[in-house]
Amino acid sequence: MSERAGKIILRNLWSENQVLRQILGICSSLAVTNLLVNSLVMGLGLTFVTSLSCLTLSVMRNLVPHRIRMLVQTLIIASYVIFVDIVIKAYLPGISKSLGPYVGLIITNCIIMGRLEAYAQKNPPFASLLDGFFSGLGYTFVLLAIAFIRELLGFGTLFGRSVNFVGFETWTIMVMPPAAFFIIG
Template identity: 50%
Template structure:
């Protein structure tokens, strides 16, 4: 209630103010307007890397890092960036952080870098990062923007971890390479680690979240 004067959030439209303090911003990114499950942004990588939980976690960390970094710098430069070229400036900042993370992976975790393939580079075109820079960091001070970046990155990472967990569990019977479902009574369903399984898993998880949120959303409408 304290932040009634805050402007309506650009990205979540009618969902009300989200520029108030750190905590509402955090909740916004993690739950109320989770970038992946609610706004359905950045699903390409969410589908592609979730065949193993480990990959999903690394990808989640990558996105948190890029989101926090790019939000911080976009916000720091927000008063000196000419409006017309702001997009290309944002892309340049994002690409810089993606390159940093990619070089780091290549230097220290070569196997992981190979497994993730082009998807690390594709964070540049991930709508979440760009969306947060455009919708939040351009209007807000640096620290709050960092919180927002972290919240959205975390929200993305959480959904990714859930999808990755179920796909690895059902697809191979393992979690983080440890056998959980014994081969004697559970036969791993290969489909889950193949492409169609990704679509089914994410579709069902979004539907479950919708069902959980359903009553809340309807109450708001009335």
């Protein structure tokens, strides 16, 4: 792996993590992190969309006039989000219902637009794909960390399996969306 790829990975997973460092993607971090399975599906969906959107825009970057670049970016993102939404509805209907409109709101997620503007617009396809993938993966890790705490304390479960300890009482507040604020800090 090249030094440049290593820097992209480290930057997106930790030093410039979109949720922890840049405070982006907070709405979904609050809304879907009550259960690990919801967080995993949302994170993987966003990783897929971010990766392919970055790749697509990087390939097309010299063909898109500057004055309509945001429109083109939104159309690229929307195409991939619609695909992800259809796949989730077809293969994971229960999770799709649980996530509700949040999958569709990936279109407006600042993480994706930020990576397209800051990186994919100016860099070659493979580097852009790598940047998009690890941006999404960094987001997914944060969602899973928040969901781990919220599901364990709020429901006494992990991935739906009971892990109750003797004398442990669940914390109702951890089930509510604002609980993610307590965890993020």
